[in-house]
Amino acid sequence: MAETEHTTQAVERYLGDLAGEGPSAPIVRALLERAAGRLEWLCGTLLVRNYPRLTRPPLNLQAQEMLSSVIERLLKAMREVHPTDARQFFALATRHMRWELNDLARRLDEQTRAVELHEGLVRAPETSGSALSPNARRMFDAIDALPEEEREVFDLVRIQGLSHTEVAEMMGVSSKTVQRRLNRSLVLLTEMLGDLKPQELAAETTTPAHESDAPEHKRRHGP
Numbered sequence: 001m002a003e004t005e006h007t008t009q010a011v012e013r014y015l016g017d018l019a020g021e022g023p024s025a026p027i028v029r030a031l032l033e034r035a036a037g038r039l040e041w042l043c044g045t046l047l048v049r050n051y052p053r054l055t056r057p058p059l060n061l062q063a064q065e066m067l068s069s070v071i072e073r074l075l076k077a078m079r080e081v082h083p084t085d086a087r088q089f090f091a092l093a094t095r096h097m098r099w100e101l102n103d104l105a106r107r108l109d110e111q112t113r114a115v116e117l118h119e120g121l122v123r124a125p126e127t128s129g130s131a132l133s134p135n136a137r138r139m140f141d142a143i144d145a146l147p148e149e150e151r152e153v154f155d156l157v158r159i160q161g162l163s164h165t166e167v168a169e170m171m172g173v174s175s176k177t178v179q180r181r182l183n184r185s186l187v188l189l190t191e192m193l194g195d196l197k198p199q200e201l202a203a204e205t206t207t208p209a210h211e212s213d214a215p216e217h218k219r220r221h222g223p
Contacts (some may be wrong), residue, residue, distance in 0.1 A: 006172060010034050011086040018082055028078045032071050035089070040067045042090075043097055050159060051101045059108060063194055069100050087171045091152045098140065098155075135196060142192040150185035 014031035018024055032039075033184070044063030045086045047055060053063040075098040083089040143151060143159075164175045164182075169177070 007035060007038050008086045011089055015083060015085060015089060016103060019084070024078075024082075028075065030087075032074060034070070035093075036067065038090075039093055041062060042094065043067050043070060046094075046097050046159065047101065048160065051105060054101065054104055054108070059104065061104065066097075066100065070097050073100060085172075087152070090170065091148070091155075094152075094155050095222060102137075102140065137188070138196075139193060142189055145192065146185055148186055150181050150188065153178055153181040154185040154189075 009032070011031060014027055014034065018031070019029045040063050043066045047061060047063055047066060051061075070093065074093060077092065077096065081092060083092055143154060146154060152171070153167060156162045156170070157164065162170075164178045167178045168175045
């Protein structure tokens with residue numbers, strides 16, 4: 001966790017410099033270079049746990065090449081959006097990671113359907129070969145609709161698989177606050193997705209049991 005804290009402190013310092021009157025582009029580039037290790041780990045975690053179809057042919061997407069696209073997105077976004085602390089920065093990065101993966105999943109679905117139509121094959125159900133099922137799309141739309149604090153906690157805990165302690169340290173709040181926001185997010189999602197079966201909701205949004213139940217020191221692969 002020491003390295004994570006060090007990265008967070010470095011991000012805070014760059015963001016402080018960004019608030020000054022000097023040129024912002026060099027600071028943003030230095031910030032993204034310093035945070036690249038943490039961002040690549042987050043890319044890999046989100047990719048493998050929630051979009052495994054994209055890691056297989058024909059895309060064979062890897063965290064490192066995904067990181068390049070996310071860095072490009074952040075370079076553009078931070079011309080207009082200036083996070084004030086590490087919490088806001090990583091929340092911004094997470095949103096762009098999910099948008100990048102959603103875009104790739106949609107393009108893959110469109111290509112698959114085009115091939116099926118061209119070959120005269122019967123169209124398979126969307127969930128059989130799609131990187132993102134209709135239910136998953138609904139769930140991610142619902143997650144995006146959550147209030148900012150609840151959305152960020154849900155992303156970090158239930159999607160990226162961080163512990164409550166890690167999230168609390170990253171956000172600068174107590175573990176009880178993390179739990180309260182997570183509970184609130186689950187209540188809101190249940191209201192928005194009440195027609196889905198509980199097992200469907202759990203399958204699409206929770207960290208696999210073998211990952212979430214593992215001791216923390218075995219689950220930490222981040223920089």
